[in-house]
Amino acid sequence: MLSLRPRGQGDASRRIVVVHPSPDVYGSDRQLAESVEGLVGHGWLPEVVLPAEGPLRALLEDRGARVRVSDFPVLRKALLRPRAFLLFMLRSPATLWRLRADLRRSDAAAIYVNTLTIPLWVFAARSAGVPVVCHSHEAELVARPLQLALAAPLLLADRVIANSVATRTVLTTTIPRLSARIVVVHNGIPDAGRPAPPRPRRAGDQVRLVLVSRLSPRKGIHVALDAVALLRERGRSVTLDICGSTFRGYEWYERDLETRVQELDLSDVVTFHGFVAPTRPLLEAADVVLVPSFGESFGNVAVEGMLAARPVVASDVQGLAEVIEDGRSGILVEPGSVEGLADAVASLSDDPVLAARLGATGREEATTRFGVEQYRSRIATLLLQTARAHNGFRRRTTSRVWRLVRSAQRRPGQARYRYRGE
Template sequence: MSRILVAHPSPDLYGSDWQLVETIHGLIEAGHRVNAALPLDGPLVPVLREAGAHVAVLPFTVLRKALMSPRGLAGLSLRSGPEIARLRALIRASGADLVLSNTVTIPWWPVAARAAGVPVLAHVHEAEDTQHRIIRTGLNAPLLAADRIVANSGAARRALLGVQPSLAGRTIVVHNGVAGPPRPPAPLRARGPEDPFRIAMVGRLSPRKGVDVALEAVALLRHQGVDASLTVCGSIFPGYEWYEAELRERAGAADLAGHVALAGYVRPTWPVLEEADAVVVPSRAEPFGNTAVEAMHAARPLVASRVQGLAEVVADEATGLLVEPESPAALAGALGRLARDPQAAADLAERGAIEAAERFSTAGYRATMAGIVADLLRR
């Protein structure tokens, strides 16, 4: 039985957090013992323990927005020595046969594992391509210590190799495996073109997720005579209270009042998806898009931004509709098509459900990740 030490930056339960759960399931099913290290206690901890991992909460550096500057990264690097030494000692004491560093926001784990003489698998969930090249180069530099890198999309791999091209031979793409509902979803409700049109969105309340775009699209639909409403499931990162306040103010304006529900964090989201006539993922940037796959699993027609990983997940006009990001008019236009043509919406949803089951199963994902770990251990 090999011992795998997994490091992860967040105790929350969003996309990369749930993907870690699937990874750990795959490793334990393959016969490995898994220890997980997180910097804070939170709702992810009992989920990981239920999956079979041993969890320790201990302090380590997690990159936040405040550090995303040349000066911030330089200062962080200058202070890295003691933390790398501490993590190296921890890795050795744990008896780990392999370290899995989950996301690029925990920079010193790959470096410490390499220093401890332990193979390193890094899992990249980011596709940052808008920051200055110097920042992106520094952010990804610790991955030079990894033996193998898994990127969750072609977009994430391209963003990484754009600043660290020497990692090309070590970096492969493994799309996320996304769990479907525990039972077959309720059929998409029968509705006429003039009936109320209920839209759902699942995701963090952050500008990157484009919640504001969704609100403006609903306002446009209502102005066009579509009886549209929107339910948003998600909460903020600390520091984004201003964004939630702006969303609530906009949702209370006369043209939207009573037709937008900001429901906060919701889990499971299947009941919300089942109530929807369409689901939107209007992200400005999205390395993969678990919520898009969940909409497909729920057999609900999907409209998503044509960005990064979403363009890999959704086949436009076949398993969903892709629209230009940051365009309420484009989003409203696609949603209006679905509202006016319920049969076309149902056909889109049916094809999406088939695609999600075939391409993004958790069983296939778990087996693939376990195979990558087995290969590294053999080496």
């Protein structure tokens, strides 16, 4: 049986550098906290490097990690344009040398690079001789040259973790050679315990909707607003709570949403709560959870809604289709379809029994398939296997070289004869 506690002399064998591109606390950020808790719980000493101060730091320190802030480049959307990406690459050598030096000083047994948006750390790890595991949370398709540029550094990783089959498919379609080193580990979502039962509701009663998301066009919040307006046109009584804030640079989208609310005359039924943590109370206060994204590599919010035993209506895309079985554990609709989203909500409004059944089945599925303990254990196991395989290879190589050197020193003539003696 594999022991998850790293072996070796001193603390060096237990040190691991963990790198993450954001100090916020959204999907992949919260997932990092679960990864860190798994590493700490299995004997590792993680040092997490973040590019800036933010709320994630306290969360990680509470999980037992040491955290430091060090400026390093992150591939945001603005850098994925060809010219901007070229400039990024031209400025990379100096940064790469600094990151390599940081890794060598760390004396870490491995490095865990979270997301594809910080590729310089993969190059730095390889040049420093540190085994590297990269965790990909990205299943969004971009222009092929940029997709290749994002995925290519993974050829230098010892192991790649994909958070869904959808993510693995995107990576292997882009670079087929990656298939041998990719393993799928579905996100593990903490369960806050038995949820409050759904409020008693009869057909046609008011429906409370909730949407938890970053405020960005890809998340489809504008589609949800249009669906609420359509439902009201049909005489339905609905409210919508929106929880989330913007990435820097997307403030314009938040303003557009607020303007849309005014134009659609929804001010009395739509509430913007900003960033909310924890989200469980708002999920339990809702009748239906909406996830109208245009693309998701996994869908943490969908699982959180399922754990709260509320029916989830989500877009039929990538990871969301992997999480939800349509008609059994939730409802999937065509992405971007205002009518489809409104029709799904109306069906749940008219059939409280269906809503309760989807909520109950969804919770059962979520607790079985996306448990946080199995996720933490799996991440810790993969990091340990990678570190041991690397160290075993290094020991075998060193031993082989040392035997040849000693042989040449003791019997130089015979060694030379054996080398030449075809």
